[in-house]
Amino acid sequence: MTKRISLTQYLVEQQREHGHIPAQLRLLIEVVARACKRIAISVNKGELGDVLGSAGSENVQGEVQKKLDVISNEVLIEANEWGGHLAAMASEEMDSIHVVPNRYPQGEFLLLFDPLDGSSNIDVNVSIGTIFSVLRKVNNQRGVSEEDFLQPGKQQAAAGYCIYGPQTTLVLTVGDGVAMFTLDREMGSWVLTQENVQIPEDTKEFAINMSNMRHWDAPVKRYIDECLAGKEGPRGKDFNMRWVASMVADVHRILTRGGIFMYPWDKRDPDKPGKLRLLYEANPMGFVVEQAGGMVSNGRQRIMDIQPTKLHERVSVILGSKNEVQRVHDYHQDV
Ligand code: AHM
Numbered sequence: 001m002t003k004r005i006s007l008t009q010y011l012v013e014q015q016r017e018h019g020h021i022p023a024q025l026r027l028l029i030e031v032v033a034r035a036c037k038r039i040a041i042s043v044n045k046g047e048l049g050d051v052l053g054s055a056g057s058e059n060v061q062g063e064v065q066k067k068l069d070v071i072s073n074e075v076l077i078e079a080n081e082w083g084g085h086l087a088a089m090a091s092e093e094m095d096s097i098h099v100v101p102n103r104y105p106q107g108e109f110l111l112l113f114d115p116l117d118g119s120s121n122i123d124v125n126v127s128i129g130t131i132f133s134v135l136r137k138v139n140n141q142r143g144v145s146e147e148d149f150l151q152p153g154k155q156q157a158a159a160g161y162c163i164y165g166p167q168t169t170l171v172l173t174v175g176d177g178v179a180m181f182t183l184d185r186e187m188g189s190w191v192l193t194q195e196n197v198q199i200p201e202d203t204k205e206f207a208i209n210m211s212n213m214r215h216w217d218a219p220v221k222r223y224i225d226e227c228l229a230g231k232e233g234p235r236g237k238d239f240n241m242r243w244v245a246s247m248v249a250d251v252h253r254i255l256t257r258g259g260i261f262m263y264p265w266d267k268r269d270p271d272k273p274g275k276l277r278l279l280y281e282a283n284p285m286g287f288v289v290e291q292a293g294g295m296v297s298n299g300r301q302r303i304m305d306i307q308p309t310k311l312h313e314r315v316s317v318i319l320g321s322k323n324e325v326q327r328v329h330d331y332h333q334d335v
C-alpha cells in the first residue's frame, strides 16, 4: 500500500526539515483547512442544506451576497478567532477588518480571504472555492489596524485556495513550491496528492470573458485576436478557450495543464483598475502561480510588487503560463 501523507505531516515536515514555517503558521493553515472542510460540507448539501440562493444583503462593494458567501465567511471567522495564531482577519465580504477579541492571546499573523469565490456558480452546481492569504503582522505593537494589511503580495507568508468541485482540493504554498491535497471525504482528512506543481511555460489555451471584448484595451485585443487567428495567424497555432467564471477553477486548470487567465482593466469604468480584488484574489493566486513557475502581471508590473492603498482595492489580472503572460505584458509596453 502506498504511504499517504496528510496535510499535518506535510506541514510538520516543512517546519522540521526545511525550517520554512513557524509553529503558529502551521497551526493557522490547519485551522483554515478545517474551515474549508466545513464549507465543503455545506456546498455538498446544496438545496438539502438550505444554503442556495441570495442572502438578501449586499457586501461592501455593493454586490448581492449569496447565502453561501455569508455562511463561508462566518465559518472562517469562527474557526480562526480563538487559536492564538492570528491578530486579525479581512474578507471580501466584510466592510472592515475583524480584530481577534482581546480575550484571546494576540497572534503574529493576519489572514485575508475571499470566502466563496465564483458566487455566480453556486446555484448552478459548478466549481467554486475559498481563496486565502497569510501576512505577518509587521508592526509588533499591540493592536492592529487596516494599515497592517496593506502589504505587497511578495510579503505573503502563505497562500492558497480550496476548490469545491468533483473533488475537494486544497492548494497551498508556504514559499517553497506548490502542493495539492485532496479531501478524503470518508476519512475526513487531507491527503497529499501532488507536490512541486509546475505550470508549463507555453500553452494553447486562454481564459477570458469574451463578452467584454468591445471594452478591452488594445494590447488585450491584439493578444486575443492573434490567438483567434489560429494556425493561419501570427502565432501559427490554434488556441482553445475556457471560461468557468470561478477564478479558483480557471487557475486550478492552469496549474494542472497550463493556460493564461485574464480579467483585464477595460473601458466600461476607466477609474476601476479591474474586477478582481488585489488582496483577496490576485495576490494569493499570484503567490501560488509564481511558486509553480508561472507569471502574474497587471500589464504594467508584477502584481506581487504593488503597494496596496486600500483593503478592497481592485486590480487588472493576467496570470498563468510564463511565455504567454510575458507576451501580453510586453504588448502593454508597446502602446
Ligand atoms: P466573486 O468573488 O464575487 O465570486 O467574483 C469573482 C469572480 C471570479 O471568480 C471570476 O473569475 C470572475 O468573477 C467572473 O466574472 P464574470 O462573471 O464577469 O465573468
Ligand code: MG
Pocket (backbone or CB within 6 Å): 114, 116, 117, 118, 247, 281
Ligand atoms: Mg472572488
